[in-house]
Amino acid sequence: MYRSQVLDCKTNTRSLNFSGGPGALPESVLDEAQRAIGEVPGTGQSVLGISHRSDWFRDVVAETEENFRMLLDLPGHYRVLFLQGGGTLQFSMVPMTLLRGSNWAAEYLHTGYWSGKAISEARKEGPVRVAWSGAAEGFTRLPDPDEIRFSRNAAYLHYVSNETVEGLQFDEPQGLENVPRVCDMSSDFMSRPMDIERFALVYAHAQKNLGPAGVTVVVLRDDVLESVPEGLPAMLDYREHVSAGSIYNTPPVFSIYVTMLVSRWLRDEIGGLGAMAAINRRKAEVLYQTIDASGGFYRGHADPGSRSQMNVAMTLPSEDLERKFLKMATAAGFYGLAGHRTLGGIRASLYNAVTVEAVEALCSFMRFFQDCQPGEAR
């Protein structure tokens, strides 16, 4: 009975995708990508077999960059790169570029699982100072500004704007203005407007809000290129990618193509990042209200002041109930709700392409599930 209610709000037989990533993509993008697998109009080729040296693909890269520039209001002294290696490779490329030749330590905020990964990779390149850590509190909150001990001088500050596993999100850029800011925005890039000029380098893999896995977007300020030490392997040297226009070697053509389609969708169907942010706020509100109204049946992992609009991590009264919830949710047409393997519990990811209707359907399923549990009254 419940399944039909959920399926009513869908246009096809796919289950509703709440996965932590790769995640949901817009329906119109999936339709167009499907057509392009058959043939990209005007080329006589499938997008999966077309040359990365074709004029068509050069135009795809150029348009993707142009759309990003427009959406982010990027000034001319920032470069946009489409790289491989995921967010994980940036954990190394950033310190290779900015820490190797520096006289200062790099400063990191340790706010969860992914910033922890970034810290251990940076330590392989040089000295790292952790300006604040939430480890002792189980990464349940982000720091208040006056708790962080920033140094006057640092090679750079690195932080993660949205901790995907724990569901913690910063609102404001962190750090001192005179220290170059580097931010891993893998799970909230392009989900809301941002002031790029407050950052030296921002990176985000595509598979949350931008497209399929395979491509990682790096936006960097020109002066970062001056810090690249000589002798790096070419693939790890941002300058090589800048001069090759992101086609240094064979790039993931399909992923970049779909990322272009998503950037068009953001521009034309959504109407830009301000409009996207309003939709994302609404989705998060609806879900957090459901959690807060459950009388403690659903418990959010994050402290209310640090809650993420992208990833909502929560627990139920027992692991047994969580298993039951996941099983019933799958049967009811919801996908990807298991928490990250390191944290357990439940996690609903509300990336750009997840609709308000999908979140409302999830919330009504959550209420339905709670009502079905004897002795767990609201």
Ligand code: PMP
């Ligand atoms: N940073 C963040 C914030 C992430 O959420 C992830 C993965 N989910 C990564 C980095 C690692 O990215 P990748 O798997 O693309 O290497």
